[in-house]
Amino acid sequence: MTKPAADTGTFTTTDDTLVLASVSSPVEAELLSTWLDQQRTRYPEATIDVVRLPPRNAPPAALAQLVEQLESGEDRSIVPVRVFWLPPAAGGRLSKLAGLVPGWDPYHPSERQQRRILRSDPRRARVVAGEAAKVSELRQQWRDTTVAENPRDFAHFVTRRAILAMERVAYRLLGPEYKSPRLVKPEMLASARFRAGLQEIPGATVEEAGKILDEMATGWSRLSVDLIPALAKALFSRGFDPQIDYDQYQVAAMRAALETYPAVLLWSHRSNLDSAVLTVALAENGLPKTHVFGGINMAFGLMGPLMRRSGVIFIRRSIGGDPLYKYVLKEYVGYLVEKRFNLSWSIEGTRSRTGKMLPPKLGLLSFVADAYLEGRCDDILLQPVSITFDQLHEIAEYAAYARGAEKKPEGFSWLYNFIKAQGERNYGKIYVRFPEAVSMREYLGVPHGPMMHDEAAKRLALQKMSFEVAWRILQSTPMTATGLVSALLLATHGVALTLDQLHHTLQDSLDYLERKQTPMSTSALRLRTPEGVRAAVDALSNGHPVTRVDGGREPVWRIAPEHEHAAAFYRNSVIHAFLETSIVELALAHARHVDGDRLAAFWAQAMRLRDLLKFDFYFADSATFRANIAEEMAWHTAWEAHVAAGGEQIDAILYAKRPLMSDAMLRVFFEAYEIVADVLRDAPAEIGEKELTQLALGVGRQYVAQGRVRSSEPVSTLLFATARQVVADQHLLEPGAGLAERRIAFRRELRDVLRDFDHVAQIARKQFVARELESRHMLRG
Numbered sequence: 001m002t003k004p005a006a007d008t009g010t011f012t013t014t015d016d017t018l019v020l021a022s023v024s025s026p027v028e029a030e031l032l033s034t035w036l037d038q039q040r041t042r043y044p045e046a047t048i049d050v051v052r053l054p055p056r057n058a059p060p061a062a063l064a065q066l067v068e069q070l071e072s073g074e075d076r077s078i079v080p081v082r083v084f085w086l087p088p089a090a091g092g093r094l095s096k097l098a099g100l101v102p103g104w105d106p107y108h109p110s111e112r113q114q115r116r117i118l119r120s121d122p123r124r125a126r127v128v129a130g131e132a133a134k135v136s137e138l139r140q141q142w143r144d145t146t147v148a149e150n151p152r153d154f155a156h157f158v159t160r161r162a163i164l165a166m167e168r169v170a171y172r173l174l175g176p177e178y179k180s181p182r183l184v185k186p187e188m189l190a191s192a193r194f195r196a197g198l199q200e201i202p203g204a205t206v207e208e209a210g211k212i213l214d215e216m217a218t219g220w221s222r223l224s225v226d227l228i229p230a231l232a233k234a235l236f237s238r239g240f241d242p243q244i245d246y247d248q249y250q251v252a253a254m255r256a257a258l259e260t261y262p263a264v265l266l267w268s269h270r271s272n273l274d275s276a277v278l279t280v281a282l283a284e285n286g287l288p289k290t291h292v293f294g295g296i297n298m299a300f301g302l303m304g305p306l307m308r309r310s311g312v313i314f315i316r317r318s319i320g321g322d323p324l325y326k327y328v329l330k331e332y333v334g335y336l337v338e339k340r341f342n343l344s345w346s347i348e349g350t351r352s353r354t355g356k357m358l359p360p361k362l363g364l365l366s367f368v369a370d371a372y373l374e375g376r377c378d379d380i381l382l383q384p385v386s387i388t389f390d391q392l393h394e395i396a397e398y399a400a401y402a403r404g405a406e407k408k409p410e411g412f413s414w415l416y417n418f419i420k421a422q423g424e425r426n427y428g429k430i431y432v433r434f435p436e437a438v439s440m441r442e443y444l445g446v447p448h449g450p451m452m453h454d455e456a457a458k459r460l461a462l463q464k465m466s467f468e469v470a471w472r473i474l475q476s477t478p479m480t481a482t483g484l485v486s487a488l489l490l491a492t493h494g495v496a497l498t499l500d501q502l503h504h505t506l507q508d509s510l511d512y513l514e515r516k517q518t519p520m521s522t523s524a525l526r527l528r529t530p531e532g533v534r535a536a537v538d539a540l541s542n543g544h545p546v547t548r549v550d551g552g553r554e555p556v557w558r559i560a561p562e563h564e565h566a567a568a569f570y571r572n573s574v575i576h577a578f579l580e581t582s583i584v585e586l587a588l589a590h591a592r593h594v595d596g597d598r599l600a601a602f603w604a605q606a607m608r609l610r611d612l613l614k615f616d617f618y619f620a621d622s623a624t625f626r627a628n629i630a631e632e633m634a635w636h637t638a639w640e641a642h643v644a645a646g647g648e649q650i651d652a653i654l655y656a657k658r659p660l661m662s663d664a665m666l667r668v669f670f671e672a673y674e675i676v677a678d679v680l681r682d683a684p685a686e687i688g689e690k691e692l693t694q695l696a697l698g699v700g701r702q703y704v705a706q707g708r709v710r711s712s713e714p715v716s717t718l719l720f721a722t723a724r725q726v727v728a729d730q731h732l733l734e735p736g737a738g739l740a741e742r743r744i745a746f747r748r749e750l751r752d753v754l755r756d757f758d759h760v761a762q763i764a765r766k767q768f769v770a771r772e773l774e775s776r777h778m779l780r781g
Helices: 026-042 060-070 093-100 111-120 135-145 151-174 184-189 192-199 206-216 222-236 248-258 274-284 303-308 323-338 363-373 395-402 412-422 440-444 455-476 481-491 499-515 522-528 530-540 561-572 575-592 598-612 622-633 639-645 647-656 667-682 689-706 717-729 739-780
Strands: 016-022 047-052 077-085 125-129 263-267 290-295 312-315 342-346 381-389 430-433 547-549 556-558
Touching: 016 060, 016 151, 026 047, 026 077, 026 111, 026 125, 047 060, 060 151, 077 135, 077 151, 111 125, 125 151, 135 151, 135 192, 151 184, 184 192, 184 206, 184 323, 192 206, 192 323, 206 312, 206 323, 222 274, 222 412, 248 381, 263 274, 263 455, 274 290, 274 381, 274 430, 303 312, 323 342, 323 363, 342 363, 363 440, 363 455, 381 455, 395 561, 395 717, 440 455, 481 499, 481 522, 481 530, 481 561, 499 522, 499 530, 499 575, 499 739, 522 530, 575 598, 575 622, 575 647, 575 739, 598 622, 598 639, 639 647, 647 739, 667 689, 667 717, 667 739, 689 717
Parallel strands: 016 047, 016 077, 263 342, 263 381, 290 312, 290 342
Antiparallel strands: 077 125, 381 430, 547 556
16 A cells, blocks of 8 residues: 555555545536546556545445445456545634634535636645545455445445544644544444444443444534634633643653553643643644533533534433443544543542642543553553633632532523623633643553453552653642732731732742742742732722722732632632642641650641542652641751750751741631531431531531631531541541541541641741731841
8 A cells, every 4th residue: 555645636556446536516527537647648558437425324326336346356456546636825813713604614515616726826725535445445444344245234334444544644634633533333333343332231232332432523624723723712811811821841852652551641730721721722723622511501502513523522411220321432432542642530520619730530531441452553642631710700600509509501691791790890811731741551551461351450450550641730730829929918817918918928938938939830930929919909909809908108018808718719729839838837836735755646647637638639659748747847946856856946947947827828727627526416326418518508607607617608518528538538427336426526626726727827927927027027128
C-alpha cells in the first residue's frame, strides 16, 4: 500500500485499481473526471475502474455494482477519492461565526459556491485520495473484526473504511484538532467483539444497543471545530479577560506527550464555564480536541445538539442498574481509546461548590483502564488540568446551597441567567495549567497483565492514579489574590481592616508561598504592593463578597456575615498550600498542654488531624506527610528539644512562626464537625443523612446566635456532608457497645482541638498588635 500525496491528490496504482469516488455535485464529478484522466495518462498500463461510493444506509441495489467489483479480484487495489474544499485562508472570529448561516459551511459549499470558488480561488478545491488497500487485506480485516455474513456486508465494510481513509487525509491537511470519529455506530454494531459481549447480557438486543449509542455518540464537524471555540470565548470574555493565562512550558510538554499516546484530560471543576475554557485552551494552543463527558441534564433544548456537535458525550447520572447501558458506555470508551481519540471529564465527577477539590470518581476511569488492560493501546496518559478563576458569579449559588437551598434544574431560563450574569462585571483572569501527565502503564503494568483479572488490585491502582492526578492539579494551581484576601478577612470574623493592615498582614503569607515555591498568579504577586492589595479588595467589593466601609478617616474592608459562605469558596481554593503548616500549629498547641512525652504527642496529633481531615483534603502518604511536617519545622533551630520542653518554649515557637494560618484555614471545618457531633449526643444510632443535616443546621444556627462558633460559615450543608463522613469513619453512625460514650468522647476531642485553635489565634493576635505598634512607630519616626 502507498500513501497519497495529499497536496496533489495523486496515487501510485497497481495493474488493477478500483477507485471509490465520493461525489456530491456535478462540479465534483467534473473535477474527479479530470483527475482520473490525469491518472490514466500517468499510468497507461494500469486498469482503473470507477464506482461511486454508495451513501450511508444505501439500499441493496445501490451496493450491487460495488459488490460485483469486489468479487473480481483479491489483488485489486481499492483507492477512495473525493474532492475536499478548504476554507478561506484568511478570516477571524466573524468569518467563523458566518458559518452559522445556513448554506455558508465553507467545508461543504453549495454547487453555486463551488463554481465561484473554482473561478476565484481554485486552490481551495483539492482532489484527495485515501490510502490504498487490497481487497484481500480488507476482506481479512472484515472477517477478523466484524460479524462477517455476506458480500453486501463486506461492501458496507469497504465503504466505511474508504470514508475513514479519506477523513485521515482531511485532518492531515487541516491539523490534528480536526480529527473526529466517523461511523461510530455502524462500526461498533458490526464489531464481532461488541456482539460477543452483547450476547452475555440477558435480554440485550442490537437495536437497544443502537439506541443507547445514538444517545451517546458524538463528534465535531469541521465547522464546529472553528465555531465552538469562538462561541466559548465570546461567552467567557463577557466577564473575564479574554487572554487565558498559560504556562507555555507545560503546554509544549503536553503537546509532545499527546503525539505519542492517547490521553484523558482530567480537570478540576469549579464552574459551568470549565468545559468552555478547556475547549478554548486546546484550540488556542493547537492541541487535539477531546471528547468531553457531561451529565445528560445539560442536554436540554438546542444545547443538546450543539454540544454533541462540539464533542460532548452526554451520559446518564446513574447507570449501575442498567447492565446494557453500562456495557455500551464501556465499549464506546474503549472504541475511542483504540482509535486514539482523547477523552476529558471532571475528575471530581461534579462541580465543587466549596472551592476545594472533591474526592476523585473512578467510574469512567475504570472503563479506560479496562481498555488499556485489554491491549487496545500501548499506554494512556492521564493529563491533569487545573482551571482557576479570579472570581466567579456562581459563588452566590454555592452560598445558597450551603445554607440549605435546593439545586435548580438546568433549562433555558437558567442558561439565560447564566449568560446574563457573565456580563454584569469584570471577574478577572482565568488560569489554565497542564502539569506532567500520569502514565497508566506505570500504575497498571503491561496490557494483558495480572491486574486484568484482579479487580481489587486494579481498583487500588486506580485510586493511587486518581489521587496522583488530583495532587498534581493542586500543586500546579496558582494562588490568587482573591483567595488570599478572602482568607485574611474571614479570619477577622467581621472586623474591618485598613489598607495598611491588609497589606502588612498578607506579607507573611506571601513570604511563605515564595519559600515553598508555590505557583502564584499575577494578582497574588501584586499583593506585595499596597496598590495591588487595593486592586484586589476593590475587585471584591460591593458584596462580592467584601464590603467596603467609607465615610471615616480612611476606607476599611470587611466580610459581612451574609457573605461569609461566598468568601469561603475563594478561601478554600488556597487552603491546600497552607494545610500542612496549619496542622503543625495545632499539633504544637496540643503538645503544649500534654503531660509526658510532648514530642510524641506532637507527632501523634499531627497524624490524628490528618486522619480527621482526610475527607475534606488531599494528603500525601503517611511517610511523605511526616517528612513534610518535619520540613515545616526545620526553620526553627532545635525545634524538637523546644517542643519536648513544652509550655512557654512551644509558645515561643508559635510566636516566631510566620504565618499562623490554622485559625484562618481550618477552624470552620472542625466547628462543622463539632456541630454534627453535638447532634449525635441524643440521635438514634443509624440517623439518616437528611435528618442529620437538618438537625445540624438547626443546632448550628443556635450556636451562631449564642456566639459558640465564630461565624455562620460552619453552618453549611456542604461542610456537614463531609462531617457526616468523618463521624461515620469513627463508627459513630452504627449500633455498638458504648456508642453514647464514644460519641461524647469524640465531641470532647473536637472541643479540645477548637481550644488549640483559640490558643493559636491568641498568639496570632499578639503578632498582629506587635506589627501594628511597629508600623505606627515607624510612621512617627
